[in-house]
Amino acid sequence: MTPQFYGVSGIFILIVLVFLRVPIGAALLLIGVIGYAAVDGARTALLTLGEIPFNFAQAYSLSVVPLFLLMGIIAAKTTMAGDLFRAANAIFSGLRGGLAMATVGACAGFGAICGSSLATASTMTQVAVPEMRRHGYADSITSGVVASGGTLGILIPPSIILVIYAIIAQESVPKLFAAALLPGLMMAVLHIVVILFLGWRSKDDMPLVEAMPMAERVKALLGFWKMGLIFSVVVGGIYTGWFSPTEAAAVGALLTIVIGIASREVTFGLLKDSFGETLTSTGSLFFIILGAFMFAAFMVQSRIPATLGDWIIAQNLPPVAVILFFVLVYLVLGCFLDAISMILITVPVFLPIAETIGYSGIWFGVLLVIVAEIGLITPPVGMNLFVIRAQAPDITLPAIYKGILPFLMAHLASISLLILFPVIALWLPGLLY
Structure with missing residues (x-):
């Protein structure tokens, strides 16, 4: 049997294991070891299995993950998210759909510190959903804007998933952070465009809320200083070259703790819980990445990426057609897999092909994250939807599904614009680096 046969069989078995709810890390590791042994012998497979964790443990770049996780966890446990929502509301107050726009702005700002979609959706469900419902917003709008804004x-x-992609794809974290900034802001603007359309089409679903007095606006905007300072130091430090991503993560985590202690919000018990949650999350995530490295080694040995790339080139397909095919695959996978799983499984196969047909690995990473976002808000997995359902059980799933549909247009528009105009992602890293 050929290496390609083992590779295709491994991918198929992996999908079956995922559907059977086998933990993704265990499934990747199991298929990687067995597949590698089938292609190149058990001895070589075991040597590779021993070498990968050793190299993995020495990777200095991986230390950025627990530091960013710690920063986001502490920010989520304090009142920073509430302050951010009030500041965003001060900007959009008086507009129809202003609370929904403020939620998008708060999600974008909090995501810039947290780096996790689930944590952003969970936090904003607690902060923004009660406020929107109190002012008469429909449950579908309320849940839809939080679920989609959370992505x-x-x-x-800083984004955890971009760091993971950088590790798998061996790309520059600072360049990926720079490349993602403008598409991220574009996504936020497109969400606001959708809200304006919904407010025009169905005014009863988003009642006009009385404008906030100027004194309250100023007070709310001043409350933004905590998040603004952390974001400026962390992201600004990376873009200006003051810090490496790892140094910026360490400074950001320390700054978040110091601000929390100075505000009398971070206690020893909260700090202890935050460190424990960070350790648990980091351990789970690193086990998945370890399995992904073993699976990627198997894919290389099976020659699946090279064979598939040669076949695509032989078909003389336009590069855009290949990328659209990848997008379609990701949209389907997003209905069943979480974003990190999709990246870990597919990048070893799809990235070499994208680079062969002339696309930058930096651009492809940003596109992949945008497409993966859709998987967070589409059934039957749609993790953001279930986070909202768990936090607000009186909002029905049909209402949540109804609310998310209009915001899918923002995601699809972002994908289209990024494919048509790659410069949206490539301009800033080209300017800075």
């Missing part, structure tokens, strides 16, 4: 958390830097 901005994995795109606007």
Whole structure:
């Protein structure tokens, strides 16, 4: 049997294991080891299995992950998210749909610190949903804007998922952070455009809320200083070259703790819980990445990426057609897999092909994250939807599904614009680096 046969069989078995609810890390590791042994012998497979964790543990760049996680966890446990929502509301107050726009702005801002879509959706459900419902917003609008706005958390830097992609694809974290900033802001603007359309079409679903007095606006905007300072130091430090991503993550985590202590919000117990949650999340995530490295090694040995790339080139397909095919695959996978799983499984196969037909790995990473975002808000998995359902059980799933549909247009428009105009993602990293 050929290496390609083992590769295709491994991918198929992996999908079956995922559908059977086998943990994704265990499934990747199991298929990687067995597949590698089938192609190149058990001895070589075991040597590779021993070498990967050793190299993995020495990777200095991986230390950025727990530091960014810690920063986001502490920010989520304090009142920073509430302050951010009030500041965003001060900007949009008096407009129809102003509370929904403020939620998008708060999701974008909080995602810039947190780097996690689920944490952003969970936090904003607690902060923004009660306020929108109190002012008469329909449950579908309320849940839809939080679920879709929460996806901005994995795109606007610093982003955990971009760091993971950088590790798998061996790309520059600072360049990826720079490349994701403008698409992230574009996504936020497109969400606001959707809200304006919904407010025009169905005014009863988004009642006009009385404008906030100027004194309250100023007070709310001044409350933004905590998040503004953290974002400026962390992201600004990376873009200006003051810090490496790892140094910026360490400074950001320390700054978040210091601000929390100075505000008398961070206690020893909260800090202890935050460190424990960070350790648990980091361990789970690193086990998945370890399995992904083993699976990627198997894919290389099976020659699936090279064979598939040669076949695509032989078909003389336009590069855009190949990218649209990848997008379609990701949209289907997003109905069943979470974003990190999709990236870990597909990047070893799809990235070499994208680079062969002339696309930058930096651009492809941003596109992949935007497409992966859709998987967070589409059934039957749609993790953001279930986060909202768990936090607000009186909102029905049909209402949540109804609310998310209009915002899918913002995601699809972002994908289209990024494919048509790659410069949206490539201009800033080209300017800075």
